[in-house]
Amino acid sequence: xxxxxxxxxxxxxxxxxxxxxxxxxxxxxxxxxxxxxxxxxxxxxxxxxxxxxxxxxxxxxxxxxxxxxxxxxxxxxxxxxxxxxxxxxxxxxxxxxxxxxxxxxxxxxxxxxxxxxxxxxxxxxxxxxxxxxxxxxxxxxxxxxxxxxxxxxxxxxxxxxxxxxxxxxxxxxxxxxxxxxxxxxxxxxxxxxxxxxxxxxxxxxxxxxxxxxxxxxxxxxxxxxxxxxxxxxxxxxxxxxxxxxxxxxxxxxxxxxxxxxxxxxxxxxxxxxxxxxxxxxxxxxxxxxxxxxxxxxxxxxxxxxxxxxxxxxxxxxxxxxxxxxxxxxxxxxxxxxxxxxxxxxxxxxxxxxxxxxxxxxxxxxxxxxxxxxxxxxxxxxxxxxxxxxxxxxx
Amino acid sequence: xxxxxxxxxxxxxxxxxxxxxxxxxxxxxxxxxxxxxxxxxxxxxxxxxxxxxxxxxxxxxxxxxxxxxxxxxxxxxxxxxxxxxxxxxxxxxxxxxxxxxxxxxxxxxxxxxxxxxxxxxxxxxxxxxxxxxxxxxxxxxxxxxxxxxxxxxxxxxxxxxxxxxxxxxxxxxxxxxxxxxxxxxxxxxxxxxxxxxxxxxxxxxxxxxxxxxxxxxx
Numbered sequence: 001x002x003x004x005x006x007x008x009x010x011x012x013x014x015x016x017x018x019x020x021x022x023x024x025x026x027x028x029x030x031x032x033x034x035x036x037x038x039x040x041x042x043x044x045x046x047x048x049x050x051x052x053x054x055x056x057x058x059x060x061x062x063x064x065x066x067x068x069x070x071x072x073x074x075x076x077x078x079x080x081x082x083x084x085x086x087x088x089x090x091x092x093x094x095x096x097x098x099x100x101x102x103x104x105x106x107x108x109x110x111x112x113x114x115x116x117x118x119x120x121x122x123x124x125x126x127x128x129x130x131x132x133x134x135x136x137x138x139x140x141x142x143x144x145x146x147x148x149x150x151x152x153x154x155x156x157x158x159x160x161x162x163x164x165x166x167x168x169x170x171x172x173x174x175x176x177x178x179x180x181x182x183x184x185x186x187x188x189x190x191x192x193x194x195x196x197x198x199x200x201x202x203x204x205x206x207x208x209x210x211x212x213x214x215x216x217x218x219x220x221x222x223x224x225x226x227x228x229x230x231x232x233x234x235x236x237x238x239x240x241x242x243x244x245x246x247x248x249x250x251x252x253x254x255x256x257x258x259x260x261x262x263x264x265x266x267x268x269x270x271x272x273x274x275x276x277x278x279x280x281x282x283x284x285x286x287x288x289x290x291x292x293x294x295x296x297x298x299x300x301x302x303x304x305x306x307x308x309x310x311x312x313x314x315x316x317x318x319x320x321x322x323x324x325x326x327x328x329x330x331x332x333x334x335x336x337x338x339x340x341x342x343x344x345x346x347x348x349x350x351x352x353x354x355x356x357x358x359x360x361x362x363x364x365x366x367x368x369x370x371x372x373x374x375x376x377x378x379x380x381x382x383x384x385x386x387x388x389x390x391x392x393x394x
Numbered sequence: 395x396x397x398x399x400x401x402x403x404x405x406x407x408x409x410x411x412x413x414x415x416x417x418x419x420x421x422x423x424x425x426x427x428x429x430x431x432x433x434x435x436x437x438x439x440x441x442x443x444x445x446x447x448x449x450x451x452x453x454x455x456x457x458x459x460x461x462x463x464x465x466x467x468x469x470x471x472x473x474x475x476x477x478x479x480x481x482x483x484x485x486x487x488x489x490x491x492x493x494x495x496x497x498x499x500x501x502x503x504x505x506x507x508x509x510x511x512x513x514x515x516x517x518x519x520x521x522x523x524x525x526x527x528x529x530x531x532x533x534x535x536x537x538x539x540x541x542x543x544x545x546x547x548x549x550x551x552x553x554x555x556x557x558x559x560x561x562x563x564x565x566x567x568x569x570x571x572x573x574x575x576x577x578x579x580x581x582x583x584x585x586x587x588x589x590x591x592x593x594x595x596x597x598x599x600x601x602x603x604x605x606x607x608x609x610x611x612x
Contacts (some may be wrong), residue, residue, distance in 0.1 A: 326468065345475050346485035356468045357475035359461060378469040386471025 006084070011287035012228065014082045015115070019290060020124070022049040022110070022117025023081040024074050027151055035112070035147055038303075041137035045126065048151050049117025050074050050109035053093065054101035060157045062393055064099055065148065066108040067165030067172035069370075070240075070297050071289060073116040076108040077101070082288045091372060098380040103393070104161065111172070112147045113139040113296040121292035122223065133292055134220035141168070141304045145175040149183065159183050161391055162384065166190035166369035167336065168297065171304050174344065177325070178306055178317040186324045186387040188380065191333055191369040193340030194314055194347070195305035200335060203243050204298040207236030211291050220292055233291045234282030241281045246332035246365035250274060307347075314347035321348075324390065326356040326383040328376060330368040356383060417587030418497055418523040419445060421607050425521055425579060426450055430492035433457070433516065435479050435509075436499030440467035443474075455491075457482065480504045483512040491517045500524050501557040511573050514612040519578065523607040526582070528562030528600040545604075546585070563600040570610050579609040 006014070027048045029035065034044035051074045056063060066076050066089065073080070077087040077094050093099045093106055110118040113136070125132045152160065163176045163184050170192025177187040196204075211217055214232025218225050254274040258264070261271065270276040310316035325348055329341035338359050348355040358379045362368045369376070388394050419442045426432060428450045434443050437456030440463075446452040456474035458464045467474035475482075479496070480503050494517030496509070501524050503509045513520035525548055526532075535543035542552040550557065561569070563582065570577060582590045582603030590603060599606070 324473070345477075346482070349475070349482075349485045349490075350487055352487060352490045354455065354473050355475055356464075356473050357477075358465055358468050359476055360465075361461060375465055379465060382469035382471045389471070 008283070008287045011082055015288045015290070016122070016223075018081055018117060019115045019120070019122040020117075022074075024049050024051045024110075024117060026050075026117060027154055029147075029150060033150060035143065035150070037137050037143045038140040039137045043112070043119065043137065043143075046112060046119040046147070047117070047123070048109050048112065048119075048147055050107060050151060051076065051078055052108075053077055053106040054104055056105040056155065056157070060155070061159070061161060061391060062104050063152070063155070063157045063160050064104045064106045064162045064164060065152070065160050065176070066093060066099070066106060067148075067163065067169035067176075068108065068111065069165070069167040069169045070301065071285070071294075072169065073114070074108045074110045075116075076106070080288075083284075088370060092377070092380065098377050098384060099162075099164065100384075103388070107151070107155070109148060109151055111144040111168075111297070113144065113293060113300060115290035115293040118147075120290065121220070121296055122290040131221075131223045133223065134295070136292075136296065138303075139296055139300050141171045141175050141300050142179060144300065145172050145179065148172070148176075149180055152183070159185055161393065162186040162188060162387065164188035164190070164380075165192075167192055167366065168301050170336075171301065174306055175304075177321065177323050181318070181321045181323055184323045185391055186326070186384070188326050188328070188383065189341075189344070190328045190376075191330055191336050191341075191366055193336050194307060194317075194344050196302050197340070200243075201302045203239060203335075204302055206239050208295050208298060210235040210239070211295060214291075217291065222291070228286070229291045230283075230286045233286045233289065233294060234279075236294060237285040237289075238278045238282040241278060243335045244365055244367040246334065246363055248332060248363040249365055252363065253277075314343065315350035318348055318351040318353055321351055321353050324354045324383075324387050326358070326379065328357075328369075328379060329359045330364070330366070330373075330376075331359055331361050332363045333366040333368065335366040417583060418605055418607050421581055421583070421589070422495060422497055422521055422523060423449055425581075425607070425609055426452060426493055426495075428452070431455075431490075433486070433491045433494045435483070435494060435496045435513070436502070437467065437472075437474060438463050440470055440472045440474060442495065442497060443467070443472050444470065447472075479509050483509065483516060486512075486516045488515055489518055493517050493519050493521055495521045497521075497523045498525065501560050503559065506559050506561070507569060507573070510569065510575075510610075514573060514575055514610060518611070520575070520610045521608070522566070522610065523605060524561065524566065525557070526563050526600065526603050526606050527560040528564060529585075529604045530601050531585075533601075563603055563606045564596055566606060566608065567596060570608070573612070575610040575612045577608055578611045581607040583607070 034042045076089045110116040115122045163173045165173045170189035173189040211232040214229035216227040217229040257273045259273045259276040306317045307314040327341045329338040345357045432454045434456045443454040446454045457477040464476045494513045532543040582599040583605040585604045
């Protein structure tokens, strides 16, 4: 069934079902394996929904963990069960692709706090029998990664060959590499930074306020009320989407072109193509994403600051590391500008780490990490090939 | 007298000489102890790093200013960061490497003195190669023609050259002295890229050497 064949209502129903009974595999962690959270709370029981691709080799040395971004999911290279669209990184992960599933065993899990089957605000709280909503403890990137290490333990994998991800996924990669260094042979953080900047927090706050200002948010208890804060979440997505693009790309794609008309309408309909595009981005998003999950995940990103745990010295976070790093930034990304990656590179230099760093010239903004960028693919391919040789996987 | 050739645009880095002319690379590779840790500053397309890794079993890292150069290196599987010798060396800790190499790059830096002192801080040894501005065809060209020299190893016009801080072998020796560094090994190459006799005084090397390659230690 194609994406266009589904009505928004159908997608909403599917989305709700995916949160509770995902299409993908699920790993359950019972009372014997609680997840200790940075907030001091414990999450137990909890579940991680995940997809795998390729085969784990005999000595379990060829595993690659892919970490997804804010609104991503475990379907990195498989059809999205709600929208029917191809996997979000099908260009990177697959047979013969830069992350070659003929050679590597690829794991991609839905982060806890999200809404595609891992425990999150839309999941049922076993204590009350109702959705957690905002009674779920606030989570951090470190919590997400700690949960991922427990999933990796279940596979019996001591050391991952590589951890790779962009944006919020890149934050997870950096967290893996600093808090679980011995378990990461190679790290590929893309379009990310070691902390969330004030400007980024500001944009997230606008999004959260838009969600919470929607009367249908109902203090977070909208699922029980049988409503959803469509409008607020759509506005949040519209604002965020602007930050994923660049002025040059917007101008190239839309300019001041009018939408289905040859003159201004002197009203508040979508006169301009960019308005129509953003409205579409907003409305198509709300059918597949849970509003509370959006609050939790943006919060986790805001709290992210690796240096803070190390007396403000980022280099300390990577002291003595033997992980091989390759950082990638994109020239027109103003959400995670190149300077953020460069700060990590400098810290890694100071820690005498093995590090490569590439800035890709593009006008596609932050979104470039999800798009077709041959130079980016070339860098990933080269880095992974040389890391595989060093790991004896050639 | 000067071997005038058209300046070829270089794809990846701010080198004084075309890649084919880079006889200094082999000389440098021979000066590096096998199995050591090396930082190549201004590594271009990574040729020297590849040579060091393949032939000497060296753990090589690189820094390169030009983006195409960096991308090429990373795609080749080398550990290279995009960076500027003038700005980014400060982020490396003391004695992080056995050797820091600056091949055909010092004359293109904004602040050669600072860069050289950073090299001596980061590496136990610094290996520097550079085109010698005291080479006799260069001197002759200036003397006879009264024009800025354009030779095979200095293949740019004065207005478009990346080489903004030329020096002679004698100048370089003096600068090393100012920084309290001793010359452990020195090699001068003639225009064919052959090593010149070791017994000659600096002044002769400065006249006859088209390039200098120095190993410095602080």
